Amino acid sequence: MNPLCTPGDHHLSRRAFLGGGLSLLASPVLAEAMRQKDKQVLFVWLDGGLSQLESWDPKPNTEFGGPFRSIKTSVPGVQFCELMPKLAKQMHKLCVVRSMCTKDNAHSSGVDRIQRGDPKNRGVPYPHFGAGVAKLLGPGASGLPPYVWIKPGSGGFRAEDAGFLGPKYGSLAFGDGKPPENLLRHPDISAEQDAARNELRQMLDQRFAAKREKRVVEANASVFDMAEKLMARADIFDTSRLPERDRDRYGRHDLGLHMLVARQMLEAGVRFVKVTSYGWDTHGDNFNAHATMVPKFDQAFSAMLEDLEASGLLKTTLVICLSEFGRTPRINGHVGRDHWPEAWSIAMAGHGVRHGTLVGETNDKGTAVKSQPYDIGSMFHTWYRALGIDPLKTEFDNAGQPLPIAHDEMIPIKEALA
Amino acid sequence: MKLDPTQIAEINSEHQISAARFSSDGSVLVTSGYEPLVRCWLFDGKTLTPLPSLEGFHGYSTAIAFHPKLPHLFCADSWGQLRCSEGEKTLWQHEAAHDGWLRQIAVSPDGRCIATCGKDQFVRVWDAATGQKLSEHAAGEDVYAVTFSPEGQQLVFGDMLGRLVVMDRDLKKAQRTLDAAVLYKLDRIQDLCGLRMLLFIEGGKTLLAAGTTPQNGATPQSIPTILHFDFASGRLTQTFTHGASKEGFIHDLVQHPQGFLMAVTSGTPGSGMLLLTNPADKEPFHVNTKMANCHALALHPDGAHFVVTSTNRDSNGNGRSLGKNGEYKTNRSPLHLFEV
Numbered sequence: 001m002n003p004l005c006t007p008g009d010h011h012l013s014r015r016a017f018l019g020g021g022l023s024l025l026a027s028p029v030l031a032e033a034m035r036q037k038d039k040q041v042l043f044v045w046l047d048g049g050l051s052q053l054e055s056w057d058p059k060p061n062t063e064f065g066g067p068f069r070s071i072k073t074s075v076p077g078v079q080f081c082e083l084m085p086k087l088a089k090q091m092h093k094l095c096v097v098r099s100m101c102t103k104d105n106a107h108s109s110g111v112d113r114i115q116r117g118d119p120k121n122r123g124v125p126y127p128h129f130g131a132g133v134a135k136l137l138g139p140g141a142s143g144l145p146p147y148v149w150i151k152p153g154s155g156g157f158r159a160e161d162a163g164f165l166g167p168k169y170g171s172l173a174f175g176d177g178k179p180p181e182n183l184l185r186h187p188d189i190s191a192e193q194d195a196a197r198n199e200l201r202q203m204l205d206q207r208f209a210a211k212r213e214k215r216v217v218e219a220n221a222s223v224f225d226m227a228e229k230l231m232a233r234a235d236i237f238d239t240s241r242l243p244e245r246d247r248d249r250y251g252r253h254d255l256g257l258h259m260l261v262a263r264q265m266l267e268a269g270v271r272f273v274k275v276t277s278y279g280w281d282t283h284g285d286n287f288n289a290h291a292t293m294v295p296k297f298d299q300a301f302s303a304m305l306e307d308l309e310a311s312g313l314l315k316t317t318l319v320i321c322l323s324e325f326g327r328t329p330r331i332n333g334h335v336g337r338d339h340w341p342e343a344w345s346i347a348m349a350g351h352g353v354r355h356g357t358l359v360g361e362t363n364d365k366g367t368a369v370k371s372q373p374y375d376i377g378s379m380f381h382t383w384y385r386a387l388g389i390d391p392l393k394t395e396f397d398n399a400g401q402p403l404p405i406a407h408d409e410m411i412p413i414k415e416a417l418a
Numbered sequence: 419m420k421l422d423p424t425q426i427a428e429i430n431s432e433h434q435i436s437a438a439r440f441s442s443d444g445s446v447l448v449t450s451g452y453e454p455l456v457r458c459w460l461f462d463g464k465t466l467t468p469l470p471s472l473e474g475f476h477g478y479s480t481a482i483a484f485h486p487k488l489p490h491l492f493c494a495d496s497w498g499q500l501r502c503s504e505g506e507k508t509l510w511q512h513e514a515a516h517d518g519w520l521r522q523i524a525v526s527p528d529g530r531c532i533a534t535c536g537k538d539q540f541v542r543v544w545d546a547a548t549g550q551k552l553s554e555h556a557a558g559e560d561v562y563a564v565t566f567s568p569e570g571q572q573l574v575f576g577d578m579l580g581r582l583v584v585m586d587r588d589l590k591k592a593q594r595t596l597d598a599a600v601l602y603k604l605d606r607i608q609d610l611c612g613l614r615m616l617l618f619i620e621g622g623k624t625l626l627a628a629g630t631t632p633q634n635g636a637t638p639q640s641i642p643t644i645l646h647f648d649f650a651s652g653r654l655t656q657t658f659t660h661g662a663s664k665e666g667f668i669h670d671l672v673q674h675p676q677g678f679l680m681a682v683t684s685g686t687p688g689s690g691m692l693l694l695t696n697p698a699d700k701e702p703f704h705v706n707t708k709m710a711n712c713h714a715l716a717l718h719p720d721g722a723h724f725v726v727t728s729t730n731r732d733s734n735g736n737g738r739s740l741g742k743n744g745e746y747k748t749n750r751s752p753l754h755l756f757e758v
Contacts, residue, residue: 048636060476060477061454061476061477063453063748064748065477066477066478067477067478067480067496067519068477068496068518068519069476069477069497069518082518105736105737106736152606253607254606254607255607277606277607278606279605279606279607279608279635279636280636281636281637282636282637283636283637283734284636284637284638284666284685284686285610285638285667288610288611289608289610289635289636291519291537291560292578292607292608292609293607293608296607297607328735328736328737329746330733330739330746330747330748330749331434331452331749332687332711332729332733332734332735332749333684333687333688333690333710333711333728333729333730333733333734333749334637334638334666334684334685334686334687334711334734335684336637336687336734338734338735338736338737339736339737340736340737341737342737342738365746367738367746
């Protein structure tokens with residue numbers, strides 16, 4: 001018997017859904033139960049493509065294996081590239097999928113397809129995973145913005161990440177982990193004056209709402225709500241309080257600092273925290289590049305796992321680390337590896353995933369997936385399941401049109417789930 | 419200088435080559451590259467014929483150097499192995515001379531010792547005859563290049579940050595540091611090291627640091643560069659650059675007995691040059707762009723021949739590139755034999 005769900009199962013659930021007339025998410029009981037558990041997500045995005053051969057799936061001493069050695073991990077029989085010694089000691093906390101096989105090898109279309117779960121074309125843009133989680137699980141008890149993004153460079157609100165869910169569920173980006181400009185109330189404005197201004201704003205909002213779409217109005221109001229919550233918790237951006245020891249443990253580089261800010265966000269109760277590191281597109285000088293970048297990732301990500309475990313947050317936080325794709329086995333004339341969606345790896349940890357688990361395998365040379373291949377749609381099924389959301393029974397509501405939350409012809413990776 | 423080398427042969431190699439050197443008597447060419455082998459080729463003046471390879475390396479064979487007088491070959495790999503061979507016979511070997519990637523080997527002019535450097539941030543000096551470790555120095559950064567001064571009493575190594583450190587041959591004391599920081603850039607979280615080669619010319623009066631001036635990480639765009647240092651004062655006296663930013667790195671640099679410099683470059687796939695230039699000139703007197711992505715240049719001791727290794731065209735591409743028979747395509751390094 002196939003232990004996995006089939007597309008047919010899903011069609012039944014859709015009928016059940018339509019027959020019921022309401023999304024299960026519309027059930028206040030279920031939604032509240034989800035929110036009470038306050039599950040969180042840390043989503044680490046290595047923009048470009050981390051080479052699977054120089055990280056999670058080394059093939060030392062083979063034709064395309066590159067110059068590096070592999071090292072043992074804390075799980076017998078599982079080896080990582082030597083560039084990840086700290087994560088190798090934490091493999092027992094991780095679930096690594098080595099059998100990713102996705103569709104797109106271009107940045108322009110690939111980023112969207114991966115971050116939106118590459119659903120079937122429904123004629124509307126699908127939400128990023130973070131927006132989906134923000135919609136389905138809400139902001140949690142903290143009330144803080146449910147989907148934040150810590151990234152190098154500029155910040156701002158990215159409504160487009162929410163797709164058809166509406167701008168309210170977009171990502172709030174903190175450039176370089178810093179708070180939005182002018183976050184705090186100006187010292188010349190008293191609390192009473194501020195309250196009076198807000199009262200006036202709300203009155204004007206009602207007039208504004210009368211002539212506009214509900215979701216646009218919601219988005220407008222949510223920005224003020226977010227600002228209010230952030231004003232009350234401006235401390236979550238304050239890295240000056242961080243112990244020097246933590247700065248050293250995470251690494252005195254962008255990724256280390258941003259991961260520390262992410263830890264503060266998770267500790268404060270933010271539902272979904274995305275951390276981006278740019279520059280993982282090593283078409284040239286791939287090995288020297290990975291030799292300097294992967295150890296920094298290893299340092300920051302492993303410190304985060306240690307701290308989430310120590311604080312108990314790893315029990316309630318789903319941790320995901322991925323790129324747009326992997327990198328080609330063959331090495332080009334620029335000593336680089338190009339884009340490779342054919343056989344690459346994703347790592348997970350924390351809530352809902354089976355720890356110390358290796359899923360799938362590639363062939364001896366790393367040129368193809370040898371086991372059951374998984375597309376990104378399967379990962380969305382897996383991640384939603386890990387968060388306690390059944391993708392076969394839960395649907396998005398696109399202005400009255402029910403849409404599946406994950407690709408309806410794909411299935412979760414059961415061996416990756418706890 | 420007017421000189422126009424003529425290519426007299428192109429020899430196929432099914433593997434990618436990163437370094438090539440002729441033996442001191444010129445009879446054998448050896449190559450290292452992206453495989454755990456050191457390949458040997460018989461040179462008859464007209465072509466190269468494969469000889470049995472040296473096996474037993476791991477990862478990549480990364481560095482090769484011949485003894486100046488004896489038929490001894492020193493070679494290394496990316497897992498830290500260092501070996502001395504005579505023909506197919508191993509004279510001595512260290513499986514872990516360095517912890518991981520051993521980047522370069524330099525042989526002292528008198529042939530009595532060799533120096534090695536590696537990603538483990540160490541520089542080590544070894545007795546060339548016995549393989550005994552004589553001294554070591556913790557450099558504190560990944561060390562990319564090493565060379566001896568022409569009189570053999572000093573050793574210079576260059577690290578990832580572009581620091582060229584001058585030490586006595588016994589590695590007991592760092593005497594001074596030359597600043598080649600222009601060859602280093604931090605881009606986001608990537609440390610880009612542009613240094614690839616160190617070479618003394620003019621009897622040790624000038625030290626050359628060759629590679630590239632990094633502009634960006636990930637997919638580097640950068641111009642081939644040679645820095646000229648007055649070795650006595652440490653002063654940068656000249657910066658030679660040639661080509662557009664797609665041209666990338668000078669990967670190999672040698673001096674011809676007539677005094678001119680010979681360099682090969684590799685950058686964006688498809689780019690690649692052989693450059694011949696007089697040390698004092700701002701522009702090369704000969705540029706050959708017919709070969710893509712050149713990584714190694716071996717000058718024959720007769721000065722009349724040299725070999726450039728390049729990379730096949732169309733070496734890059736996203737996704738799965740398949741050959742005529744549906745096999746996953748690999749790349750290779752043709753060997754171009756030139757006559758001066």
